Amino acid sequence: MGVTQVLAKLAAQRAHVLLVEALGGWRARVAAEQAAVELGWRISLSPADADVLVVCGTAGPELTASVERIWEQLPGPRVRILVGSAAEALPSFEQARRSLSAVDVHVDDARTRLRVASLSSATETRGNSSEGASGTNHSGMDHSQPYHSAMDHSKPDHSGTDHSGMDHSGTDHTGTDHSKMDHTGTDHSQMDHTGTDHSQMDHTGTDHSGTDHSGTDHSGTDHSGTDHSGTDHSGMDHSGMDMAPAGIPLAGGAADRDGLEMDTLAVQLGPVLPYWPPGLVLHCALNGDVITRARARGLDDAWHGFVEPGGREAAARRCDDAAALLALAGASGLAADARRLRGALLRGDTAAAQHGLDRLERRVRRSLLRWSLGRLGVVEDPALAQHLVAAQAGSVFDRLLAMLGAARDANDGSSGERRDASRLIADLPQLVTGLDLAAARLVVASLGLSSLAAERGGHHE
Template sequence: MALTERLVRFAAGRPHLLLVECPGGTPARLAAERHARARGWPRADGPADADVLAVCGAPSTELAAAVELTWDAVAGPRSRISLRGGEDVPDALERAVAALRDVPAQRLDAAGRTPPDAGGDTGAAEMDHGDMNMDDPPGDMDHAEMGHGDMDMDMDLPGGLAMADRAPDRDGLRLDILHLQLGPFLPAWPAGLVVDVTLQGDVVQEAYAYGWAASTASSWWDDAAGPPGRRAAAHLDSAARLLQLAGWSAAAYTARTLRDSVLDDASTPGTAAQVARLGAKVRRSRSLRWGLRDLGALPAERAVQLGISGPAQRADGDVHDRLLQWLTEAWAALNGAAGRGGTRGEQVGGRTASQALIAAIPRLVIGQELAGARLIIASLDPDLADRDVADTIAKPAVAQHG
């Protein structure tokens, strides 16, 4: 027993942090990332890898339910903190460590938990074991029913789970299909975004994208009262997440560090040069170009048709072009370029920039493998705290079989 206690205390010195960001929680996430980096805490990829769950921002009712599912999936010893702004983060992290070290309380927590296989959910919040309504043909699903984690487990199937459906694939074969809900919480994922996908193998056959935003929030990045350099920091943040997803953690680390120093003081002379160096390094990387080229191609005129403005439109190309565009624009913003519209673009025809980006997701990800789809979504990076995005539900788009 004494040994367990000592191990718990020792391990608590380097807990894995799972950041769950609600729309509007940007400042809390930025502060949490910064302090976690300073302490050398690794970031968890998902609840199974986490010790500390940090909820950034105020969750809406729907998101609060998703947070609970995520929390259920975190194996003990575990602790949970709620971060509303940037200021309280260091204290909250200290509290989290103290809670992890509190062995009696952890034992109590473990004793009070129902084993996950006693019915109910598998645990992982972003997991949805398929469309429970098996009578509906695929492609005829109701959003309100599908997306919100409804778990009617009245069927007599193993563990209450639906079996996989089957449907014709692009080559005309009948293959298993799997309905999967991406979001609202995933690493390097736009906060509050949900994309319901139908997969065959890991190829996306259908996709619906919509938001679970808190409707009162407004984008922190586009706040005019914010410090200068916020535009550059926003682009660096987007680039960092895409780089993380592309598996280049060293470049992602640099981008995040630069983002934080820009937010501290955008007028520091060396920063713009460092951003330029990062841009050159990213541009030079052949393995990155190899991995991202031709993915999610969005020519400028097509972007205009879709109502997309901002960097995604100006990039006039694929995921790799959009990444370089962010880095170029971040550098330009640091050199005093004013920049048009918000960080994601301007309002076009009554739709905000992020609404247009969300609406474009289905057409860009259908036909892609899951990894490609994730990269494409990260390269659009809609901000769901952008005004009115809450109500966005992209028009269902159906795969075009060639």
């Protein structure tokens, strides 16, 4: 075994895994997390840091397209696996580890990617050169109303101008009308017209009596007040210009809350994002880092008609919701405790889980999260509050405590208030508008949408 193979096997023992959860793939995703822990692998938070892409559950057409884009962003060596059920998780991860050590396969993959990138670059270069500058059309520009009213030409002064060396030998003034020119006081004594042929000049009717240049002075010309407000660029055609280089849209402009203009950028959150509900996409318009408009939807019509499951799995799912929110809030230790309780509930260890839930809730109440999350995401609109259950109308911190309380109730066998995912998706834009991206992600995580993606329930309008 050569050095390359040895290093490849060592690297495969510490691989980083990017998990993509399809709707209905919750159990597969939880099993994939546990398999990664057993192998000593780490969960990655971005494609750039991932070695293995794991699709948990069955992806629809739209999510499949997103997965393909993510796959192209993974650096090599890379491996992609599908975990369709919880039972497939550990065998699929073992296969991924063996695939990571197959050096020849990754060399071929790298060469293929290089050829594809070269062909794409050559195609793009040919396309840009064929367009050229001819794609820009200014034919519709209207400059008929430029305002130069503030320019002062009333006193032009040419008194120091020396025309003595001017040669007019080839000048043809045929048809020139000098009737309004006044050369009174003009000194042409130093002008040399030697060789000048005026034989073809016709001064018939020329009157210079009114021309007066004696006080002309341009030294004080002031253009500071020039007004171009009437200039019309509405007909300009930029169809040949690339307004989204490398697929990245350029920012526009819009008035901020204080009336000043700021950049407006379109940003999409989801569907592949750590601690994010599966199949959810949130389209945001940002002024700076603040969301001014938002639109939420589920990929492949994923969220329509989903309701909260019951029983012990419901308790485990609520612990999973709490773990995601705690991880986003930076409380990694509390998040790890919530994941351990999730595992205990799935194993059926209800007594240990009940004790652990009580302890975790006490720790959360005593933590600094009360101050960092206590005023975030409060629903102040009475109409919006009517659409939410009582626990969801408070702050992010209140919703975190409600998650733990719902897990405890489900573990006891009691059922809490039922939540409708379709209603929550519809209300989501109102909940995140006015927040920055980090705060918006905390609000989304606090709604516990992931725990609703269990079994398809009745139809809800």
